[in-house]
Amino acid sequence: MRTLLFVVLSSLLFSTTGCGETGNKNGKKRISRQELIEINKMLVARDSLVISEYLQSQNLDGFSLTPTGLWIKVVDRGDGDDVKKDDAIEIKYSVSTLDGNVVYSSEQLGTKKFVAGKGTEINGLEEAVMSLGKGGKAIAILPPHLAYGLVGDDNKIPGRTIIRIDFDVVDLVAVK
Numbered sequence: 001m002r003t004l005l006f007v008v009l010s011s012l013l014f015s016t017t018g019c020g021e022t023g024n025k026n027g028k029k030r031i032s033r034q035e036l037i038e039i040n041k042m043l044v045a046r047d048s049l050v051i052s053e054y055l056q057s058q059n060l061d062g063f064s065l066t067p068t069g070l071w072i073k074v075v076d077r078g079d080g081d082d083v084k085k086d087d088a089i090e091i092k093y094s095v096s097t098l099d100g101n102v103v104y105s106s107e108q109l110g111t112k113k114f115v116a117g118k119g120t121e122i123n124g125l126e127e128a129v130m131s132l133g134k135g136g137k138a139i140a141i142l143p144p145h146l147a148y149g150l151v152g153d154d155n156k157i158p159g160r161t162i163i164r165i166d167f168d169v170v171d172l173v174a175v176k
Helices: 002-018 033-057 123-129
Strands: 071-076 088-097 102-105 112-115 137-142 163-173
Touching: 033 137, 123 137, 123 163
Parallel strands: none
Antiparallel strands: 071 137, 088 102, 088 112, 088 163, 137 163
16 A cells, blocks of 8 residues: 555656746755645545545444544543643554554653643543543544654654554642
């Protein structure tokens, strides 16, 4: 599948060389902003299809799709108010690729503590925790643009990888 994606992207990039775009210092043609937008739309649509097929193949139901492209299933909303921006939270988590390979977990690395909405975590996780209160549990499927993007995390997650995060909010300290 990655080979096919590479071929499609390469074809798009090379097909733009005759489109009247001005070259850079090295004489190479640049891809236009509109072409990049179209490529991005194609990638987001492809990711959504892959996630839909994954959910079907795993018989997973009850997922909602947010406007940003996050797929989330709230297993238990938890107690009290939902997490809000600037709340200090602690989560137990398991991050895996869609093939089931667990790449990070709180069992290996300990719980994750952060302040919600500050941008210190990947966008998809920041968005997903806002759906829960203390004790809440959810499963989130993050397309690459909400996870580690084009380049990956420079460790265990390659670029353009869709990830699954199963998580529980174990502590929540609301901002006063």
